[in-house]
């Protein structure tokens with residue numbers, strides 16, 4: 365069970381940016397004195413065996429929220445609990461449980477796909493036998509055996525993304541945190557990634573992923589959290605979300621919850 369309560373993150377403006385902001389009329393509620401409140405008040409939870417879709421226009425604060433959840437960034441305010449453990453106080457506990465896929469691949473270009481995944485497995489202290497078993501299972505699920513011996517710098521975008529996912533889940537995490545996992549992928553690679561997420565849904569694991577693709581939400585998500593301008597505008601089941609508008613579709617529900625309608629992908 366993951367619980368995020370009143371989460372906030374501010375970034376200090378650099379000197380150049382701060383100078384530009386001086387004496388300017390402020391219309392964006394995220395703009396503060398010397399700081400930008402990228403995430404202002406985000407609250408949601410995700411139970412075991414559930415998939416939560418994190419939605420929001422460009423710049424809403426989704427990546428920043430997921431980075432805090434994965435311990436890569438420290439919150440300015442608020443609380444992140446995994447099974448009741450405070451992530452900021454016990455980052456190692458969280459890192460063991462979470463498999464985090466960020467926008468960056470995190471792969472070593474000169475190593476093969478298998479060497480990359482093994483490297484991260486060793487960092488998590490996996491034995492050779494466990495590693496071999498895990499790699500076989502994950503490479504089968506993500507259809508990776510054919511390119512396991514290729515160097516990372518020779519991979520297509522779709523192969524690279526699947527290798528990044530394998531790296532993120534080698535330690536058998538109980539929580540998947542994926543930031544836009546299908547962005548830039550062709551239909552076949554995207555389907556492989558979505559099937560992989562769906563397979564987690566059948567287990568007792570929690571999955572949180574951000575996306576701009578509402579058909580992915582429709583297919584996979586039990587719950588939805590919509591963020592706009594750094595704060596939660598909606599949190600609830602996908603059905604409740606869709607039922608907010610008379611059309612009952614997710615697209616209209618999205619538009620009715622955000623300010624910047626033109627930024628929907």
Ligand SMILES: Nc1ncnc2c1ncn2[C@@H]1O[C@H](COP(=O)(O)OP(=O)(O)OP(=O)(O)O)[C@@H](O)[C@H]1O
Pocket residue numbers: 375400402420421422423424425426427428429
């Ligand atoms: N390290 C940082 N320093 C300053 N501002 C930042 C930093 N990281 C993010 N921001 C700003 O915070 C806001 C939220 O960014 P974030 O990447 O979380 O949005 P997002 O919802 O993931 O957007 P997208 O859908 O475009 O990926 C943006 O305005 C971004 O420019």
